Amino acid sequence: MRPRKESEQVASRRNDHLGYREVLEKLQQRETISVSSSKMPSVYFCLCFLPFWPILPVSAGKPCDATSFGGSSVVCICNATYCDTMDPLVLPEKGLYLLYETTKAGKRLESKIGKILTNTKQEGLQLTFDVRKKYQQMKGFGGAITDAAAINILSLSAGSQENLLRSYFSKEGIEYNIIRVPMASCDFSTRVYTYDDHSGDLDLQHFSLTEEDTKMKIPIIQAAKAVSKRPMSLFASPWTAPPWMKTSNSTIGKGTLKGKPGGKYYKSWAKYFIRFLDEYAKHNLTFWALTAQNEPTTGMLTDYSFQCMGFTAEMQRDFILLDLGPALQSSAHKDVQLMILDDQRLLLPYWAKVNLNNYVTGWTDWNIALNLQGGPNWVKNFADSPVIVNSHQDTFYKQPMFYHMAHFSKFVPEGSRRVGLDPNAVTELESVAFLRPDGCAVVNVLNWKLWMNQDIQIVIITRCEAFRSGDPLKYKESKYDLRRAITTAKDQYRSKLETQTDTWRLCQGPNDITGSKKRQCKIADDDISLPDCLHALYTRFEQNFSREGNTYSNS
Structure with missing residues (x-):
């Protein structure tokens, strides 16, 4: 299937x-x-x-x-x-x-x-x-240019390369406007490397991009930008810090940064981000955003098989607060956005509670091109892709998911x-x-x-x-502002809980969908339902909105 x-x-x-x-x-x-x-x-x-x-x-x-x-x-x-x-x-x-x-x-x-x-x-x-x-x-839709994607694209002739990139990024294609870029290696690389493998180099004197960047990913990103008529947004994600910065002294398996947020290793890791942005800027590539870590929970797993580094939600929050945020603010990249989690969807509620909470505003797929095997991938963690490259025949295949993405990105x-x-x-x-x-x-x-x-x-x-x-x-804005109304409702709801011995909520009766019937029910403290309260408020808001009339104008 x-x-x-x-x-x-x-x-x-x-x-x-x-x-x-x-x-x-x-x-x-x-x-x-x-x-x-x-x-x-x-x-x-x-x-x-x-x-x-x-x-x-x-x-x-x-x-x-x-x-x-x-x-x-x-x-x-x-x-x-x-x-x-x-x-x-x-x-x-x-x-x-x-x-x-x-x-x-x-x-x-x-x-x-x-x-x-x-x-x-x-x-x-x-x-x-x-x-x-x-x-x-909405921010947009896109995919990742990994080492593997770059290798596959570059394995084609110049004409096929152009058709592949135009399929993704041009007006006659599906017009992706977001590109994800791994910071150094990931599982979809042919080798394990970081940008500074010199032990103890906290000042990053030996920091340097690799050929995977300068001869593969950067030229392809530049070519994609050249065929696109839409503004392109790049965001970068690290898989691992250099092993000498980590408690495991390894790029794989269970391990976090040494010390605590605010310490010298966290400061050096924040500087690593800035150096990455600096080096890509020399190639006229600037970034819209960063994620603080790819799949931060995998670095908490013993014997995890490829590049990873562990963060809890609290650790990542403090790293951003004490190290990465200040480093960005004092650099030439202070407008770069930061994204949290970058991990399994199941984890989002807790991480959002610790960090932030908002609607999803886009989708970034994984590799934009893989080979017939689903790689290359140095740990054989093969995967699927909207485009599959057959370099032996100088052809590539657009799978159904390519066109599924097009219904949104285009x-x-x-x-x-x-x-x-x-x-x-x-x-x-x-x-x-x-x-x-x-x-x-x-x-x-x-x-x-x-x-x-x-x-x-x-x-x-x-x-x-x-x-x-x-x-x-x-x-035309109505005087009934939904965000303001919901904020007020939240404040009133919390105040009600604080001032009453018992917990109360708005319970949905059989006619609540029209707002014609509402009742209060006494419930246990462990059954608090703010969403029910907000649902009732939203119904009331919609009625007020409708009564206002002239919601739209042609002026």
Whole structure:
């Protein structure tokens, strides 16, 4: 069921991408749809009622050169002279929408155009596009340029290399805008190394990039930036400190930095980050962000088989507070962002409690290209990749997950905001909607039922008057501010707990969804439910929002 079964070329995906793998492993058995349409003059999806008909085919660049390796779907073959592409995105005429479709049967971002209907009697599933509900702002989507990815890309001819990079980063490709860069070696390297393997060099006098950087990763990153029309955001992650800095005196296995945050080894490790940024800046590559450590919990495991270093949430917090944060602030890289955790999704709640809490704003996949074996990887920890390289034939294969990523990376640029998309009934469809910075709207729908060969007819509707006007969409703030209201509710809720002997909460009655019935229930201290309180508050907020009217304007 995994995408790798199409070509039998790669091993299982790494556990640190479990959440994404759960979707991708079944991708060949599902159907992904990106809906977009013309909001006169600048929307992809902008409508009153939108059934997925009538639709007409649209030219869509070069088609996929499809082949099967015995799996349930196909891969697209590319080489130096041919590779499937998309036409640069052009908005349709007023009253029309664009639809992009990827299917198990072999469609790959196949585009169609349809007419927006201003009235329909169509019954069945409806998804209501609601821009009043604003969620997180998106940073973007991308992948990692590891040593292994660089080796595979450079094993191709110049023409194939260009087609691979253009597939990922150009306007006729899927337009990744984020690149992850390992700081020194990781398991997807052919050897173990750091940037300063001279024992005791706390001042990092011997710090130096390696050929893996200067002759492999850096040239490829520069080439990717050259073909991209979008601003590129780089972020870096370390796998291990030099062994002489660690309690284990080894790059692998259980071990942390020697001493405590604020101590000389932590200070030297923070300086290591700065030196890395300095050296890449000499090649005209600056970084948007850093993660403090790749998979920090693996360094707490005895006999862990490849590069790692341990941090608890508290250790990482104090390292950032006492060492890495001040080092960045006093350097030329004070605008570089810091990201915590960089580990299993299961760990997020506790780490967020110790550090921060926010919405997910993007997705970075792992290696952007691997070989037929799923490497190279010095510990044979082989994995999957959206692109598989066959250097012996000077070809590469775009797997289904490549096109799955495209439905997000291509149509949801940096600065887009996730907005409401509410079904009128229980459905097994997965869907999400975004409002782009240019006023265009994008809806993604994933059909989980396709493995049963069941098509699902849906209608996407919006009651937003501005979508009918033809003018750029502007958001007009209501006096009811959700963040302020939730903050107030939290304060009131905590105050209530502090001033009463017993714990109380808002309990959801049968009519709470409309806000018409609310009651208070006495509960035990260990059953405090702030989310219930906030849910009730949100219902009340929505009612106030609706009563205000004129939520949107065309000014």
